Amino acid sequence: MEQSANQTAAATSGLETRITSQGQVSVPASIRKKLGVEPGSTLVWMEQGDSVVVKKRGSYTTNEIHEQLFPSGPPKKRSLKELKDGIADYIREKHARS
Numbered sequence: 001m002e003q004s005a006n007q008t009a010a011a012t013s014g015l016e017t018r019i020t021s022q023g024q025v026s027v028p029a030s031i032r033k034k035l036g037v038e039p040g041s042t043l044v045w046m047e048q049g050d051s052v053v054v055k056k057r058g059s060y061t062t063n064e065i066h067e068q069l070f071p072s073g074p075p076k077k078r079s080l081k082e083l084k085d086g087i088a089d090y091i092r093e094k095h096a097r098s
Contacts (some may be wrong), residue, residue: 027054036064 015028027037035056037043042057078086 038063 013029017026017028019025027043032038035041037056038061041061043053044057046055061075
């Protein structure tokens with residue numbers, strides 16, 4: 001007995017969702033976790049023959065960016081004076097005449 005493409009895909013992944021009357025689809029929690037998607041993430045839908053491939057868009061959430069910039073946690077808190085002094089030092093170095 002032959003299986004349809006939908007039955008084969010469902011049997012392979014074991015995950016099924018239904019389309020609502022508004023055309024919405026829920027992404028299973030295990031897939032959201034694997035892709036690292038959360039509310040507000042964008043998914044890209046691509047047709048490939050008689051199948052549809054869904055991928056996470058190449059953009060990143062603010063949490064993902066923060067984790068990459070500060071892998072060991074948030075940066076040390078600094079006073080307003082320390083921030084202003086750091087900016088002034090940077091400007092002086094950048095525009096210093098050699």
